[in-house]
Amino acid sequence: MSDSHDGSDRRRFLRAAGTLSVASLAGCLGVFESGEEEEFEPGQVGSGREGVVPGGTPIEAMPDLSGELTVYSGRGEPLVATLFDYLEEQYADLTITPRYDSSNALRTKIQQEGENSPADVFFSVNAGSLGQLAEAGRTVELSSEVLDMVQDEFTDPEGLWTGTSGRARTVPYNTDEFDESDLPNDIFAFPDSEQFQDAMGWAPSYGSFQAFVTAMRILNGREETKAWLQGMLDLGVQEYDDELVVAQRIADGEIQAGFTNHYYIQRVLAGRPDAPIATAFTEGDAGAVFNVAGAAVVDTAADTEMAENFVRHLLSAEAQEYFITETYEYPVVPEAEPSGDLPALDELQPPQDLDLSQLADIEPTLDLLREVGINV
Secondary structure, three states, X not given: OOOOOOHHHHHOOOHHHHHOOOXXXXXXXXXXXOOOOOOOOOOOOOOOEOOEOOOOOOHHHOOOOOEEEEEEEXXXXXXXXXXXXXXXXXXXOEEEEEEEOOHHHHHHHHHHHHHHOOOOEEEXXXXXXXXXXXXXXXXXXXXXXXXXXXXXXXXOOOOOOEEEEEEEEEEEEEOOOOOHHHOOOOHHHOOOOHHHOOOEEEOOOOHHHHHHHHHHHHHHOHHHHHHHHHHXXXXXXXXXXXXXXXXXXXXXXXXXXXXXXXXXXXXXXXXXXXXXXEEEOOOOOHHHOEEEEEEEEEOOOOOHHHHHHHHHHHOOHHHHHHHHHHOOOEOOOOOOOOOOOOOOHHHOOOOOXXXXXXXXXXXXXXXXXXXXXXOO
């Protein structure tokens, strides 16, 4: 992605992010996929932002949906049920039957069920689970009408799944303790920095954290990744159950920095607009991975065309605006704009030599985490 803005623009979130959808995020924390998604009360689908017309293809321009559809959803019910209900309201003859569980559990279930699986669509919280299901030969190639809606880097190279929304890896920090200039833009600089001794937190049981370590292993090799993990342990990094808690503890001053997805900082700020927390980005390395939630049509789909059209609706202007305003995620449709308080995609610096489909190779990562003494 281009380097058209200076480093401070790339590495900073505005605290004003907390002004968006405060009421929608006032609910309590509820762990879903090892803390991957939290419960909150979502707002109205397609309501948009004041002065912003949702970008992309509106639902009214898409093929109608009718019939029964079983969606295996690794995205939690509190997060996407409102969206599913909205689609059913648009189409009187549509019935969506969601089955909720972790993405990994549902991916395994589809494989175990074989040709008897009732799954029509697999809706995953991360690219890794999508890639694993595709590698198992259980997904159907999507048409160009769907794939062309999404930026190329957010779809499977063989067209076997597509991203539906995105999240950036970031380094949240306590602004009472650090200035932005204190945060390295190189992920490998952290273990060697004495200023972070006993100051940092992470959530290694988290799917997104494991994808981040997988990216490091792919980009830098097993031994360098092992050394980084051991270095962080030697630095006294503290372990938490999920990344929202990491962000909360940073805001509380219990720790001073950590590793999380970008939207957790905004969720903290939504409830506490004056919280002393901001976000830095590393550049061009595993710490800057941009991962996606996404969907695939399962090979057992009763009506593959209808299942694909459902996936297309997840890319509609209304659905993309929902992800932008209610979950603070990035859109994957080029015409849609992220929240005004998020850096644009072309301001981020993710690694260039990483295909998201490679994040499916998770087992060696889990073995490595266990080898250095991290319970996952």
